[in-house]
Amino acid sequence: MGLQLSFRHAGYYIFSAPIVSGHSADESLKQMTQALENLAENPLQADELERFQATVAAQQWQLLQNPGLLADVLSESAALGNWQLILDRFEHFADLTLADVQQQAETLLNANQRFTGQLLATPISDRLTDASGVSSAQITTLKPTDDKSALMNSPATAVPEFDLLAFNQQVEMIEASLERYELSNGLQIILRAQPGSGKPVQGRMTFRFGDADTLNHKRALAELTGTLIIRGTETKSFQELVDQVNRMGAGLFIQPSTGTVSVRLETPPKHLETLLTLVQEVLKQPALTQEDFDVVKRQQQQALRQTNQQPAQVANRAYLRQVERHPEGHLLRHRDHNELLAELEPLTLDDVKTFHRQFYGTNHGQLALSGDFDPETIKPLLQQLFGQWNSPAPFTREEQLHEPFPEARLHAHANALLTGHYLTYLHFPANNADEDAAALLLAERVLGRHPIQSRLSKRFRQDKGLTYGIRTSIKIANLGTDSWINIESSYPMTQGEKFADLVKDEVSKLIEFGITEEELLQAKQAIFQERQLALGQDQIILAHLPNQTYRGHTYLDWIKRNNDFATVTLDQVNAAIRKHLASAIWIEVLADRAGSKD
Structure with a gap:
């Protein structure tokens, strides 16, 4: 570098x-x-x-x-x-x-x-007292601010009215601007043509292949193949590919995973046809040489041998091991470096060529384009490039169902001198189509989404002075019922158990007493503002389209969710909190230098 x-x-x-x-x-x-x-x-x-x-x-x-x-x-x-x-x-x-x-x-x-040097990491045990003489015994909590009013947003009475009707009309206009259809092989196309706008053309493509049986023990092979295809084609070297993309002023990014390959592209309008043709060549006609295979395989082996021991990464690995329920080699099993190394070691170039031949194809995929282009010119080109390339392998995906498992609080060892990392998942059964999905999203926002105004932030930042960075996130399943709320933060060394107990106490209060009308109003306002801001950006609109289409949805589903947010009542939100969080399964991880090593 x-x-x-x-x-x-x-x-x-x-x-x-x-x-x-x-x-x-x-x-x-x-x-x-x-x-x-x-x-x-x-x-x-x-x-x-x-x-x-x-x-x-x-x-x-x-x-x-x-x-x-x-x-x-x-x-x-x-x-x-x-x-x-x-x-x-x-x-x-x-x-x-x-x-x-x-x-x-x-x-x-x-x-x-020339000046040269080396940065050499020392064991964490050698750094327990740093050059300034600070030791673990001297670590204290952060001092809470005296001016709590400076950390508060305006009261609910000052929140302006949100024009829901105008926003829903904006969503309708976005959906009306899209042309959705399928190529002859089933590839789903979504076009948002803006001819004459001068805007660059951006694209998102995802094609999917395989199932739990055909992809068993093939995660490393899938990732190796997906990385190799960008190394050159049958007629172009890697450098020639890079040079051509750069000369066009374009961008091309390809990301493989076990059962999908995702493509992002951007180009000046005049080069769209050339770039799409190049994408097809990269995906369908890769060079797959022995030299490139040896280089990429070695790089992946080296990367897998490097284990990040920072607290956040350690906590995440400990959590994934705790909740793992799929057997080794399964499509949905979480990534494990040792397992991937074992899969990667015996692979040959012939394995990669066979995998590409047996699994790659666009018939189970989505392609979205947005920008300044003529759809009538692009449609026949898309059919020519992608409409007859099919994956021979069957394609299915399993639903991720909520399954009960024992609660746990783990304490893992991490290389950290002054802080640790707290990671918690509250697992519960729910689906995005459930009638209380909007209520759950609002409840999570009140609990911890806002970095200053949320329940957790107020308690840990203002009242206790333990952290400035506690946040939550939520996943409500689209396929199946495996849903969760995540809580994550750093904490001062020696304060981990206290930190975890306080988090549980705050969630218990949320379950027992619920949220207030003021909190509900502010949460609704924040969600609507974020959603409206997102749909004001072409890139975000485009990014939604492949997965949205894969799930059988359109932007009109946003209107239903908007209406759900607007009409949900305080009683409904608090009932959803009691229903889902009172019985949620807690998996907590503390990661710091005092934890247990693997």
């Missing part, structure tokens, strides 16, 4: 690389130094400069299409005395010659300018 930091009179570059356990740091440093300081014997090439300039030109175009980011950049330039600074810099990049860059590289990247 290289980074240039600039100052008024001087600057410096930082080049760094992580060292895999067992490899020589000295040898890695030697190789890096030779690559950087050998530019006289191995000068920069014209195609490398052209590649850089194409990338910068693409960044310039993307910046000019983003008003919010452009305003930030221009304000920063103005603060430095020249609001055109960033535009001048783009022009300078475009005018660079190979001789200019070579001269600067040889001047700056040489042994006379």
Whole structure:
């Protein structure tokens, strides 16, 4: 990784690389130094400069299409005395010659300018007392603020009325702007054409394959295959792919998982057809060479061997192990690094080619496009590219049903000096189509969604001074009934058990006494504002479409949920709290240096 930091009179570059356990740091440093300081014997090439300039030109175009980011950049330039600074810099990049860059590289990247060092992590036991003499015995809680009024929002009586009718009409207009249909093989298409708008075209594509039987013990193979396909096609190398995307000023991102592949794309309107054709080539005609296979497999093995011991990651792994109910190799089993390593080790290039041939195809998928394009031009191209490519494997997904399991409070060991991490899930049966789903969403917001005004934040931040960052989230199942509320926060060392007890106490009060009319009004207002803000952004509207369509929904379902939020009563919310949370199964995890090691 290289980074240039600039100052008024001087600057410096930082080049760094992580060292895999067992490899020589000295040898890695030697190789890096030779690559950087050998530019006289191995000068920069014209195609490398052209590649850089194409990338910068693409960044310039993307910046000019983003008003919010452009305003930030221009304000920063103005603060430095020249609001055109960033535009001048783009022009300078475009005018660079190979001789200019070579001269600067040889001047700056040489042994006379070099400082080297290594960042070596020490065991947590060696850091229990830091250089300032602070030890665990001296750790205290945060001091609560004296001015609690500064942390409070306006009272409910000051909350303005929300125009629900106007918002629902906005949702109707969004749905009316969409064209939904299927290609001949079943691929679901959602088009939001905005011809003449000048907006970049953005796309989201998800195709799904396999079932619990055919994908058994194939998680590592699926992820390896999905990573390899972007390494080149039958006619283009990886570098040629990157260069073509950059020359178009486009962006392309492909993310594999066990039974899906997701694609994100963005391009100037004039290059949409070229980029879609390139996407099809990458997905359908990957090169899958032995050289790329060896590189990617080795990288994935190295990544899986690196276990993050920070408290939040440790807590999450401990939680997933506790609630795991699927057998090893199952499609829905949580990721386990040791299991994935065992799956990855024996895989060959032939395994990858076979997996690609047996599972890849677009017949069980969704493709959404939004921006400045002519739908009548794009429709036949989509059919040509994706309408006849089918996955031979059957496709089904199991519903995730709520299953009772024993409650637990775990204490896991993590590398942390001053703080630990608290993680809790309250599991309960519910489905997004249930009549009290809206009530549950409102209840969770009152409990902990807001970083300052929620019940948990008020108690832990203002009253107890234990943390500034306690938050909640909620998942109500779309398929099945496996639902939960998550509570998460850091806490001061030695305060973990007290912290967990206080969380339980606050939830118990919520169950016993419910929420107030004022809290309900504020929660409704906040939800409507967030939903309206989301639907004011093209990118968010687009992001919803693949999964929304997969579940058989449209944006008209937002209107029903809007109406549910508007009409739900205080009694209904408090009844939903008692129904679901009073019997919820608690899985709590404390992760800090005093916890038990695996």
